[in-house]
Amino acid sequence: MSAQEMEKLKEALLDLNKAGVLEVVSATATTADLQAAKLAVEAIAGALQVVGKRFQEGEWFLDELVYSGEIAKQAMEKLSPILCDETQPTQGCVVIGTVFGDLHDLGKDIFINFATSAGFKVIDLGVNVSVEAFTKAVLEHQPVALGISCLLTPAAGGIPQVIQDLVEKGVRESLKIIVGGAALTEKFSLEVGADAFAPDAVTGTDIIRAWSEGQ
Amino acid sequence: MNFKERILTTLNHEEPDQIPVMGLIMDPSTVSQVTGKSATNIVNFLDKPVLGKVAKGLVNTNWFWNRMYYGNFALAMESSIQLGFDANWSIYALMKLYEDPASTLGTAMHDAYGRVWEMGTNDRGDLSVDYSRALCPTEAEWEAWVDAKAPLFDQLVKNATGFHKKLADKYSHRIMPIGYAAPGIFENSWQAIGFVNFTKLVYENPEFVKRVVAFQTDLYLRYLEGVMDSGVEVVLGGDDLGQKTGPLMRPALIDKFFGESYRRVAELVHSRGRKFIFHSCGKIYQFLDMFIDWGFDGIITMEPTADMDLARVREQVGHKLALVGNLDVSHLLVRGSHKEVDQAVRDAIRAAGPGGGYILSAAHSHPYVDATRLQWMVEAAHEHGRYPLQG
Numbered sequence: 001m002s003a004q005e006m007e008k009l010k011e012a013l014l015d016l017n018k019a020g021v022l023e024v025v026s027a028t029a030t031t032a033d034l035q036a037a038k039l040a041v042e043a044i045a046g047a048l049q050v051v052g053k054r055f056q057e058g059e060w061f062l063d064e065l066v067y068s069g070e071i072a073k074q075a076m077e078k079l080s081p082i083l084c085d086e087t088q089p090t091q092g093c094v095v096i097g098t099v100f101g102d103l104h105d106l107g108k109d110i111f112i113n114f115a116t117s118a119g120f121k122v123i124d125l126g127v128n129v130s131v132e133a134f135t136k137a138v139l140e141h142q143p144v145a146l147g148i149s150c151l152l153t154p155a156a157g158g159i160p161q162v163i164q165d166l167v168e169k170g171v172r173e174s175l176k177i178i179v180g181g182a183a184l185t186e187k188f189s190l191e192v193g194a195d196a197f198a199p200d201a202v203t204g205t206d207i208i209r210a211w212s213e214g215q
Numbered sequence: 216m217n218f219k220e221r222i223l224t225t226l227n228h229e230e231p232d233q234i235p236v237m238g239l240i241m242d243p244s245t246v247s248q249v250t251g252k253s254a255t256n257i258v259n260f261l262d263k264p265v266l267g268k269v270a271k272g273l274v275n276t277n278w279f280w281n282r283m284y285y286g287n288f289a290l291a292m293e294s295s296i297q298l299g300f301d302a303n304w305s306i307y308a309l310m311k312l313y314e315d316p317a318s319t320l321g322t323a324m325h326d327a328y329g330r331v332w333e334m335g336t337n338d339r340g341d342l343s344v345d346y347s348r349a350l351c352p353t354e355a356e357w358e359a360w361v362d363a364k365a366p367l368f369d370q371l372v373k374n375a376t377g378f379h380k381k382l383a384d385k386y387s388h389r390i391m392p393i394g395y396a397a398p399g400i401f402e403n404s405w406q407a408i409g410f411v412n413f414t415k416l417v418y419e420n421p422e423f424v425k426r427v428v429a430f431q432t433d434l435y436l437r438y439l440e441g442v443m444d445s446g447v448e449v450v451l452g453g454d455d456l457g458q459k460t461g462p463l464m465r466p467a468l469i470d471k472f473f474g475e476s477y478r479r480v481a482e483l484v485h486s487r488g489r490k491f492i493f494h495s496c497g498k499i500y501q502f503l504d505m506f507i508d509w510g511f512d513g514i515i516t517m518e519p520t521a522d523m524d525l526a527r528v529r530e531q532v533g534h535k536l537a538l539v540g541n542l543d544v545s546h547l548l549v550r551g552s553h554k555e556v557d558q559a560v561r562d563a564i565r566a567a568g569p570g571g572g573y574i575l576s577a578a579h580s581h582p583y584v585d586a587t588r589l590q591w592m593v594e595a596a597h598e599h600g601r602y603p604l605q606g
Contacts, residue, residue, distance in 0.1 A: 016418060063414045063464040070415060103319065103333050103347040106410055128319055152345055154337040154582060182459060185520065185545060200460055 001028060001036040006043040013047035016064065018071045025075045029082060037082040041117075044072050048117045052202035065202070066106075069113030076117065090119040091212045095137045096147035097125030098181075099162065101155035107181055108149040111201035118205050120212070134162045135169055143175070145208045148194070150181040159184075160192040167193075176211050180204055218301035219391045222449065226490050226512060228534045228572040234564055234600030236593050237539060237576040238303035239515075240395070241291035243341040248586035249294035254287040256342040257312075258334050261322055271312050271322070280309070281374055285381055292386045298586070299593040302391035302574075304451050305382055307375040307442075309367065318347070325350060327367045328398070328431075329360045329407030337582050349409035354416075354423050357408060361430060368434055372441040379445030387446075394442040396435070397453030397494065400476050401469070403431045410463075417468065424472060432476040436483055449490050451515065452480060457497020459521050466501045474509060481510030492539060496579065497521045503532050513537030518578045520545050526566035529573075538567045539574040544581040548588040556588055560595035568604050575600070 001009075005024060012020030021044075028040045051068045054060035094115055098108055105127050112122050123141050125133055138146055146166075150156050159179055166172040172193075179189045180198035189197035198204030216224065216232040224231040243254035260270035273279040288305045295303035310332060315323035317331075324332035324344060333347040351357035379394045386392055398406065404427050405413035416424050442450055456463055484491040492513040493506060498521040506514060517523035517540040525541050532538075542548055547559055560575065567573035575596050577584060599605075 018419070058461055061462050061465045062458060063417065063468065066411055066414045067418055070411065101319070101335065109411070152343075154335070154343055157338060 001033075001039040001043075006039055009040060009043040010047040010050075013044060013068060013071060013075075014050060016067055016071065018074070021071050021075050022078065025078045029078045032082055034082055037079045040079055041076070041083070044075055045117045045119065048072055048114055052114065052205065055200065055202050065200075066110055069110050069117075069201075072117045073113050091209065092144035093121045093123065093141050094145045094147060094208055095123045095125065095134070095141055095143045096149065097129035097134060097137075098127040098149045098151075099155050099158040100128050100130050101158055102150055102152045102181075102183075103127045104149070104151035104181075107151070107201055108147070111147065111149075111180070111198075111204050114201050114205040115208065118209055120208065131158070131161050131165045135165050135171075138166060138171055138175060139169065144212050145176040145178055147198075147204065147208075148177065148179045150179065150183045153183040156183045156188065159189075159194070163193040176208070178204055178207055219387075219448075222302050222391050222574065225571050225574055226449065226492075226537050228537065228570060230571045230602040232602060234568055234596050234602075235301040235574045236299065236596045237393075237574050238291070238295035238298065238300040239577055240304060240306060240580045241294055242580045242582045242584060243287065243290075244337065244339040244582040245580070245584050245586055245589070246287075246290050246294045247339075247341065249297050250290055252290055253340070254290055254342060255283050256336060256340070257283075258320065258336050258342055261320060261334075275311050277370065277374070281378065284308070285378060288378070288382060289385065292382060292390060292392070294586075296386070296390050298589050299597075300390060302393050302449075304393035304395040305379065306395040306397055306453075307371075307378040309371045309374055323347070327364055327371045328403045329357070329364075339582055341582065343582065346406060349407050349412070351407045352409050352412045354420065357427065360407065368437075372437050375438060376441040376444045379442055379447055383446050391449070392447055393449045393451055393492075394445060394447035395451040395453060395494070396439050396442045397451070399452050399454030400428065400431045400435050400480070401454040401456060401473055403435065404428050404473075414464075417464075417472070421472075428472055428476060432479060435476075436479060439480065439483055443484070443487050443489060447489075449492065450484050451492045451494055453494040455494075455496045456502055457495055457499040457521060459497060461498050462501055463497070466505065469502070470505055474505065477505075477509040477511070481512075485510065490537075492537065498523060500527070500531065503528065503536070507532060507535045511536065513539060513572075515539035515576070516578055517541035519543040520578075523578075524566075525563055529567045534570055534572050537572045537574070539576055541578045542576065542592060544577050544579050544584050548577050548592065549581075549583045549585055551588060553591055556591040557595045557599075560592055561599045564596070564600050564604060568600065 009024040028036050055065050177194045178196045179194045186197040196207050221231040221235045247253045261267045310324040310326045313325050329350040331348045332344045335343045337343045351360045383392045490512040493511045494515045
């Protein structure tokens, strides 16, 4: 993939031009060229970083964040057959789920799109995730970070229970925990023992990227 | 002035005798603290072998649903009166119980518009009902839904009139009942389809989205007529256009797809000689000028946790919009000290009270809102909110 094609792909994504994005990645997928596929992923990740910055600065809105993430997701799906031999994540593994008592997934799913495109392997536990399921996944995947999403205030009480169970199983110290969702505040998040609060999916991705890079 | 004169004077941007105070639906947990009576929590019956089956059957009858629903809101009105509010708003909803394996309880509420509402019992032991997902994620499913549910829409409008009229007949000599016509056109449009799918359709199939909005607008106008037929003098509309950090959609897109609908809403309410107050959660500064342009008379909520500052809102809109809110429900009205509540009330009155056009209230209803703090809020309003305002 040439620099010009990478730029075309990036611009198409920033124009929310789904057809344009899929045209470029389909052509790349047809070649089965691993190096080209990696460059396409790099262009997509670069574009999503710009999307994230625009969102954080108030230039773009949630609909644009969601739609760009969905386009990126479809593009990655087209590229994944070529990348399947190269599944070693560059950034590490993240486990995420919506806490028990809560079935909302919008913020979590936007985060997954952005974190995946940023190079993380994301284990999605879904919604209404029990304490035991969070702990089991952490023990199994040994992620660099655990993400807990929560939209409903009454469900927020489940977050300290998840963290307490991780403490009791002896895995809390080696794990970073990030929480986010409309029911939560930074104050609450830190009080219950999380390491960080993500006001939005983009900031959440920035935070786990910084953790992964040892910052 | 009585409570009604106080509210109407304020909404005309004139100074009443004192700052009015309004309740916001009143969460069942707050209601039970005030009245000592709990709202009916059907979740308590669902897992009982015989009783559960009977309860499910009963809840799905129009008669029982309306009886239960009215009973819960009658308690909310009683609690609002006890707290000394000048007004309280009430909302009617029509839902049916369905077996739903995807829900936590295996049973969930489905509303007339195509949403799933997850039921539960909060840690206070009271019923919680929250929107969880869409039932019509595709164009074909949405079309089939609205075709099949036409009788339910008729029932919804008829029931809403009856509900608000019954509350008004019973309570309007003690408190001003306000009819909350919600969810609104935006939420009814996207929540039956789901936000991700709706967003995709906005970009990929705008003609279908326009069809959805047109359908929901016509239905909402019918619904509003039904609410106003009950005799309520102030109507609230509700659509959450914001989330914590900003608008849910680019404001220009909202204006493009929904602006004309909102104008029709305001025109209809005004044609019946009433005021239209709009509820939206989230950080919504970028919509305030649109609200004025669309013809709204006021806004309610202004969540401090979404960075909404009452003084900044007043500065932006002047007296073109009446303001209702915005006491914090994350800390202040949950576990704030008497002094903090008193100070917050003084600050709010100072920011938005001069010249009228401000009604004090919590920013939102919430199960953790403490009745004692609400009482302090009312007392502080009476102490610091007498016109002419001091300081």
